Amino acid sequence: MDRRRKKTRNAIFTAFTALLEKKTYSALTVQDIIDEADIGRSTFYAHFETKDELLKALCKDIFDHVFPSEIMSEEKHDFSHHSSFSDRITHILYHIREKQQNIKGLFTGECGEIFMGCLKEYLFRVFDDRLTEDSPVPRSYRLDHAVSSFAETLRWWLREHSEYSPEQISSFYFASVPIPKD
Amino acid sequence: MDRRRKKTRNAIFTAFTALLEKKTYSALTVQDIIDEADIGRSTFYAHFETKDELLKALCKDIFDHVFPSEIMSEEKHDFSHHSSFSDRITHILYHIREKQQNIKGLFTGECGEIFMGCLKEYLFRVFDDRLTEDSPVPRSYRLDHAVSSFAETLRWWLREHSEYSPEQISSFYFASVPIPKD
DNA sequence: ATAGTTACAGAACAAAGTGTCAGATAACTT
């Protein structure tokens, strides 16, 4: 990828994240981003069709870091030789905390819907093979519940309770959701 | 309240809900609502300052119906003589299903954030006194988890699994969340 | 019933944002 392209893309991401600390997502205009990133109008549209596409691209960037391929279900075979499921969850929590500053503003406000939606897509793949087989409750419900609960746990954590450690958060989660820890 | 005011307010609500089935919330303009409701421009602004305020008002209207005062925690004393907590939950589920058509579009898309936020405010009051006292997990987390899980349960139900009865949904919920049923 | 109040329609308005397009310059690739 062209250096110039990388540089501009990054400038847009940085401006976007910075602005989200001052304004809400819906109040944020493309014009604001252009001014903050100090780029030409057409340059923005050369990178992203809309504000929503920009947000989605940013989410993907973040989650590709938070969920490295060895943590995803598909590759779990290598991983599970070394560690339990709750270890995988704790790993994810550490990665989330690293990106805390970028993520915080995305949980709240109107962009939360898109951000949480993207987060859940990744989580579905993490939790998909962790459900017990026999239950009177539909599998679809249990998977949705495990995923949604974890996503909301992250939101609760970063919103106002970041004093807890990743290990503590993990224990809170497994104490509240019927998912085996290993 | 003035008849004319009620009538116009209702026309706006109706137009708004109707439009949400064709367009997403963020793509919806005040102009669209004005045209659909067939009212003057200044009339809209005489009722609501912004699109968001309109949405919030609609949410309040819906939830004041879904959560009648006798179901809310404050008034539980009268209620609990006759029925268990899971009965109260089932009552809520019936009310939700009644308003299904109005609610469905509000769960998804960009307005979901505001809608879910409003829903949770009501739910916090319903669940506040239903938590067990002694637990190693912080009370704040357990309350947030119970509320979020229930809100997401409703979303799951109406999104793609409305074939289940309120009683079934209630049983799925209590099977997955550590909250006493009575 | 009459007088006073309140809500609405219609139209006009400036201000701001949107998305696109052309031409010029600079940075990159081979």
Add this chain to the structure above:
DNA sequence: AAGTTATCTGACACTTTGTTCTGTAACTAT
């Protein structure tokens, strides 16, 4: 060194926004 690609500046028509004005119709209270 030549060709490609990304960016920049400026401009464009268009839509949306929120406000203000005037006249008219509907309501309320005495």
